[in-house]
Amino acid sequence: MILVTGAxxxxxxxxxxxxxxxxxxVRATTRNPATADLPAAVDVVRADLGDPTGLPAALDGVEQVFLLSGGPELPVHDGNLAxxxxxxxxxxIVKLSVGRAGDPTATDPIPSWHRAGEQAVIDSGLAWTFLRPLGFMSNALHWAPTxxxxxxxxxxxxxxxxxxVDPxxxxxxxxxxxxTPGHEGRVHTLSGPEPLSAPEQTEILAEVLGRPLRYVEVSPEASRQAILDHGVPAGLADAIMALRATALYEFTSVVHAxxxxxxxxxxRSFRDWALRHRASF
Ligand SMILES: NC(=O)c1ccc[n+]([C@@H]2O[C@H](COP(=O)([O-])OP(=O)(O)OC[C@H]3O[C@@H](n4cnc5c(N)ncnc54)[C@H](OP(=O)(O)O)[C@@H]3O)[C@@H](O)[C@H]2O)c1
Structure with missing residues (x-):
């Protein structure tokens, strides 16, 4: 059986x-089974990665775990689960991490949280695989209101x-x-097929939606406010902004096969992603 957290x-x-x-x-954990809306074939169990008491029941009979958490408590969550x-x-354990978790000079919060989480998984002594994606295409959904x-x-x-990269x-x-076998102890850095700036993503969205869109460069503070308006807590919004600033670094524009x-x-291309999410815009 495979346990999926963050399901x-x-x-x-x-x-x-x-x-x-x-x-x-497949078994899946959620803090709210009543609203989880997962497929009927899934064994849905209530678990909070911040509360280790519920984890033994969630892990009973499980061979592999897909580990996904988020926010400042991520290292605690990963440690509890591991x-x-x-x-x-x-x-x-197959852990969803983040692109720069392996770079010790990346000291902004999100890579630091994931680096600590990866270490907790390694310290468990279990076999592991780390998936380190660059930015998600779905972050463009933050632009939908404007x-x-x-x-x-x-x-x-x-x-x-x-x-x-497409989720x-x-x-x-x-x-x-x-x-499939052969991925134990491996780190997979995941990207999409081409580096894109926000103005270039805007052009692709305009083509897909069939109407003109205008890119407006705003200050990091205004961008942070937009994330807050999307319902993201302040600590995570600050961490996301610190990560977004790294878009100016070479690392994020490297394409991985x-x-x-x-x-x-x-x-998949950003155009494919946009076509599937047209209705959101
Ligand atoms: N967005 C990006 O560009 C990007 C890039 C690289 C890496 N990442 C990483 O990707 C992850 C986010 O993935 P996502 O966008 O798919 O997540 P998401 O849509 O934000 O969903 C978060 C999931 O985590 C679960 N969760 C949150 N707190 C939990 C807790 N205390 N106990 C158990 N489950 C908990 C939630 O489950 P319930 O609410 O049902 O309990 C939910 O299923 C983060 O680790 C982030 O750092 C993101």
């Missing part, structure tokens, strides 16, 4: 669907390029790694 989120839902498509037996998994006799209201995209750091491809890699190497299918 109600962007990546986790897709991991669940793709695992079910392989015929795997220790409980070791006690439960789990074989391997696109709908005024046909504009408000973003900061427009000079930077990120080889954004479906992250999930495809996760499902492959969880169901990993999605195709692992899954056998080329990484």
């Amino acid at each position: 109600t989120g962007t990546v986790g839902r897709a991991v669940v669907d793709q695992l079910l498509a392989t015929g795997a037996t 220790r409980a998994a070791a006690r439960a006799g789990v074989d391997r 696109i709908r209201a005024t046909g504009t995209v408000h973003a900061a750091f427009g000079d930077g390029r990120i080889a954004v 479906l491809d992250i999930a495809a890699v996760a499902a492959t790694v969880l169901t 990993t999605v195709e190497e692992v899954t056998g299918s080329p990484a």
Whole structure:
């Protein structure tokens, strides 16, 4: 059995669907089973990664874990899960991390949280695989309110390029790694097929939506406020802004062939992602 944590989120839902498509037996954790809305074939259990008391029941009979958490408590969550998994006799943890977690000079919060989380997984003594995606294509959903209201995209750091990756491809890699041998002890850095700036993503969205859109460069403070308006807590908004500033670094514009190497299918384009999410804009 494979346990998927973060199963109600962007990546986790897709991991669940793709695992079910392989015929795997899937259990999923959520803090709110009543609203989880997961497929009927999934064994849904209530668990909070911040509360280790519920984890033994969630891990009973589990061979592999897809580990996904977020926010400042991420190192605590990963440590709780890793220790409980070791006690439960789990074989391997596949952790969703972040692109620069392996770079010790990346000291902004999100890579630092994930670096600590990866270390907790290593310290558990279990086999592991780390997936380190660059920015998600789905971050463009943050632009939907101003696109709908005024046909504009408000973003900061427009000079930077990120080889954004489709969450479906992250999930495809996760499902492959969880169901085929040979990925133990490996780090997979995941990108999309081309580096794109926010103005370039705006152009692609305009083509897909069939109406003109205008890119408006805003200050990092205004961009932070937009994230807050999206319902993201302040600590996480600060961490996201620090990560976004790194779009100006070379690292984020490097294209990695990993999605195709692992899954056998080329990484999906931002245009593909936009076509699937037209209704949101
Ligand atoms: N966005 C990016 O550009 C980007 C890039 C690289 C890496 N990442 C990483 O990707 C992860 C976020 O993935 P996502 O966008 O798919 O997530 P998401 O849509 O924000 O969903 C978060 C998931 O985490 C679960 N969760 C949160 N707190 C929990 C807790 N205390 N106990 C158990 N589960 C908890 C939620 O489950 P319930 O609410 O159902 O309990 C939910 O399923 C983060 O680790 C982030 O650092 C993001």
